[in-house]
Amino acid sequence: MELILAIGMGVLTGSGVWLLLRPRTFQVIIGLSLIGYGVNLFIFSMGRLRVNTPPVLQSGAVVNPADYADPIPQALVLTAIVIGFATTALFLVVLLVSRGLTGSDHVDGREPN
């Protein structure tokens, strides 16, 4: 499981960084999204990978904390997803405006000669 997750994060982040360095705005935004996914998985994995451990305690019963997953990274990742979504949407708007104003989808607003 660790291996799959690690490879997944690596592939997502690696592709993201490559796309981020490309000259087209659409590639940049996809790159940023992919990096966002990689980072979100990374935050999640910082709570340690374990199966069959819910993050929420059951009320009433006496509980053994070792049977439960760390809820904090899961809460953090939710926040990060929401914020990442909002900023990506905002970036998309700027990208469209740039395309409309300059007539080019190059990140510098003009085609290289």
Next chain:
Amino acid sequence: METANHLMMMPIVLPLATGAVLLLLDERRHVVKAVISIVTALALMVIAIALLHSVDNATASSATTDVYLLGNWPAPFGIVLVLDRLSALMLVLTSVLALASLAFSLARWHKAGPHFHTLFQLLLMGLNGAFLTGDLFNLFVFFEVLLAASYGLALHGSGPLRIKAGLHYIAVNLAASSLFLIGVSLIYGVTGTLNMADLAQRIPAVPAQDRMLLEAGAAVLAIAFLVKAGMWPLSFWLPAAYSAAAAPVAAIFVIMTKVGIYILLRLSLLLFGVDAGATAGFGDSWLLFGGMATIAFGAIGVVASQAVGRLAGFSILVSSGTLLAAIGMADARVTAGALFYMVSSTLTIGAFFLLIELVERVQDPAAHVLSVTMEAYGDDMEEQVPEQEEVGVAIPGTLAVLGICFAACGLLLAGLPPLSGFVGKFALLTAMVRPDPVAGGGVIAGSTWILVALLILSGLCALIAMMRAGIQIFWAPIEGTVPRVLLLEIAPVAFLLTLCLLMTVQGGQVMRYMEATAQSLHSPADYLRDVLSTQPIPGPNAPRDK
């Protein structure tokens, strides 16, 4: 203490509420919006000054650090707001700069696009929250709030030049936010906490095999802040984005580089200060040498820029580099000087950005085109500001007033007497070349001499660049194009420059505060005790026998 404690939350809640209310008002009601916005900015300044007083006057008692438990959970479990001398100082600085930029924008800029006032208030909320929070992840949230608002503001006024600079600015900051998250989660994975005080307590006990991960996390986190602060080689986006932004926006953006500086100052001393065991002093030499590289890059940029806007952008880099290098020295007296320098340079560059807009009206169009082509950047997309009718009182003797303000900015940037730029630089240099006799110092490191030389040379570069710009603008022949400058536009500039003058006159007082701030930063034990020992307020039904 009770009221002071609730007052502490106001710098976050007030702009949030104002921003929300302004969103509901129709765009056409400029006057109402402007009045609400400026009243809020005034109120924020009053609150910030009150908080500064309450922190400064709490002498012998335990409360040099005020702690506000959000959600009424004790410190490591709930999120806390922490107000100490440094946060209070930053709050005051933010509110002063905000008031000046907002007043300036009322002359014409606030009508140049939708939702200017809402975005501005949300930016203030993010800034104040970042200065007050005592929790790393909460810091991320406030960071995103201020960044999201700043994206909107950077594009305020539109135009191809702004869109292009804004696109780069957003992409860089989104990438930096990813690094921020990686750093925060690595630190959480190693230590199991996000509360800054709790982190400082746990870091000395981190086992040796995890230390590398912790340091990697801290380094990744620091890179996110260094992007904001503009350390070379992470700073190429900054001059373009700042010089393209509308004048009042650029002025408030000056404080945003200082957010990065503030966090680095706080975290490096809190987490990797004297008590941090094996990781003590982590990253200090990176900050020192990175800061020196930034000063050199900024100084060269200042001399090389033809457009005054870019000159101001590179001045920010010089200021950031100086502060980073000073943080890297990790010496309480250097920190005190650096704090003074930070306040002075922030006010100066803020005033300078506002002034540039006015000064550029003096240049006749031909000279302007010339300077743009000389600039080689964006020569084919010169910005076209639509001519707008301005209402208000124009000031007499425009050129004289603008010239005096410009000269004052030059003196402040170059660090020449008699203004506060000199006092700040002098305090920094004195602390550097006279090592602390108590600590048994006596030998000054070679790197310190290089830093001293760089500081003086950067002042010289600023002087040369400002003199050249001044001659081009004011002494070049102008044929009857004395611009109309409104009282409302020159007053904020004069206000900021007067504050710099006041800082010189009251230098002893201000320096005493800065020294107390630096002392408490360099001995974080009080901070830890105050944050971690604050008890929640018992509810009405809680048992009182504790």
